[in-house]
Amino acid sequence: MISDHLQVIDFNKKLKSWYLENHRPLLWRQTSDPYKIWLSEIILQQTRVAQGTPYYEKFVLNYPTVFDLAAADERDILRHWQGLGYYSRARNMHFTARQIVNDYGGKFPGTAIELSRLKGLGNYTAAAIASFSFGQVIPAIDGNVYRVMARLFGIFTDILSNDAKKEFTLLAAQIISKEDPATYNQAMIEFGAIQCVPVAPDCSVCPFTYMCYAYEFNLQGKLPVKAKKAASRNRYFNYFILQKGGLLAMQERKSKDIWKGLYDFYMVESDDLIASPDYFPENETIGDILENGRIREIPKVFLHLLTHQRLHVRFWWVDIDENTNITLPPGLNFYDLDEVHSLPKPILVDTVLREEGFFAGE
Numbered sequence: 265m266i267s268d269h270l271q272v273i274d275f276n277k278k279l280k281s282w283y284l285e286n287h288r289p290l291l292w293r294q295t296s297d298p299y300k301i302w303l304s305e306i307i308l309q310q311t312r313v314a315q316g317t318p319y320y321e322k323f324v325l326n327y328p329t330v331f332d333l334a335a336a337d338e339r340d341i342l343r344h345w346q347g348l349g350y351y352s353r354a355r356n357m358h359f360t361a362r363q364i365v366n367d368y369g370g371k372f373p374g375t376a377i378e379l380s381r382l383k384g385l386g387n388y389t390a391a392a393i394a395s396f397s398f399g400q401v402i403p404a405i406d407g408n409v410y411r412v413m414a415r416l417f418g419i420f421t422d423i424l425s426n427d428a429k430k431e432f433t434l435l436a437a438q439i440i441s442k443e444d445p446a447t448y449n450q451a452m453i454e455f456g457a458i459q460c461v462p463v464a465p466d467c468s469v470c471p472f473t474y475m476c477y478a479y480e481f482n483l484q485g486k487l488p489v490k491a492k493k494a495a496s497r498n499r500y501f502n503y504f505i506l507q508k509g510g511l512l513a514m515q516e517r518k519s520k521d522i523w524k525g526l527y528d529f530y531m532v533e534s535d536d537l538i539a540s541p542d543y544f545p546e547n548e549t550i551g552d553i554l555e556n557g558r559i560r561e562i563p564k565v566f567l568h569l570l571t572h573q574r575l576h577v578r579f580w581w582v583d584i585d586e587n588t589n590i591t592l593p594p595g596l597n598f599y600d601l602d603e604v605h606s607l608p609k610p611i612l613v614d615t616v617l618r619e620e621g622f623f624a625g626e
């Protein structure tokens with residue numbers, strides 16, 4: 265454990281020199297613009313660096329400033345976000361951009377406490393922006409940093425518990441560099457991301473073996489302590505893709521359920537995987553579809569994993585003659601190919617349209 269001022273200085277010196285030699289040249293590390301750092305942090309909450317980088321580039325290109333993002337159409341933002349999942353983050357991002365423009369004249373507030381009052385900014389993101397952009401001496405503790413600290417200092421507190429936040433923050437406040445908090449935070453995060461990795465870290469090249477608790481007691485596999493997550497819920501979605509000529513029937517998802525604001529097809533949820541649409545004898549819409557359309561089963565069952573849900577998804581493609589009158593259920597409307605293309609959609613819906621060749625003529 266680090267117990268005095270000189271050890272703190274020595275630790276920071278070693279950490280910084282490790283960082284300068286080893287860090288990846290990530291785009292958002294080359295700026296102190298809080299808007300861009302914020303974008304990168306929100307995107308990286310969703311995905312890994314390699315997958316997140318093109319999204320970051322796309323957002324910076326389409327919305328170079330917070331004013332551009334604030335003025336954007338939410339549907340376009342969701343479309344650019346498509347594939348990252350957890351779409352409420354994109355909506356919160358849009359809301360926050362408008363808040364910064366309207367309430368702060370387009371300038372991000374400069375302290376973690378003010379930043380954490382903005383929608384969608386947790387303590388970690390607020391601290392990261394405050395230190396990277398404004399040099400505030402405040403530790404930014406993400407999953408990587410929890411791991412590094414738990415191993416270095418032998419902390420056995422469950423990192424998902426309420427106590428952990430306080431305990432790790434107190435300790436981090438003692439070891440953070442007061443002269444260069446931005447580099448300290450960047451370095452701790454990067455150290456966890458590429459050196460003190462979750463499985464089998466290569467301790468032989470680590471500059472901290474002399475002081476690392478996990479290394480001394482061979483506990484790298486046991487630290488950090490993390491309680492098991494609640495099991496995922498299985499859900500079974502049955503989609504009917506209604507096509508009339510070049511038009512597809514789609515609807516905006518409005519409820520508080522997953523994918524709010526995105527567009528999908530007529531869907532009925534079942535308690536289990538079903539083999540045929542005949543499973544829904546009471547459903548008038550499906551009765552109408554079976555009577556008036558030519559139905560084609562897409563044999564594949566898609567498995568789509570969300571944070572706490574496992575979606576088992578089936579699709580049936582239904583061709584309806586152009587002169588057949590069919591009453592669409594409320595909320596569904598027909599859209600042409602260009603519109604379908606530009607509507608924000610869950611990645612799964614986009615995938616099935618591509619696999620079935622709907623966009624082939626583009």
Ligand code: SF4
Nearest residue numbers: 460465467470476479
């Ligand atoms: S010695 Fe190993 S476990 Fe300890 S900080 Fe270094 S990489 Fe992580």
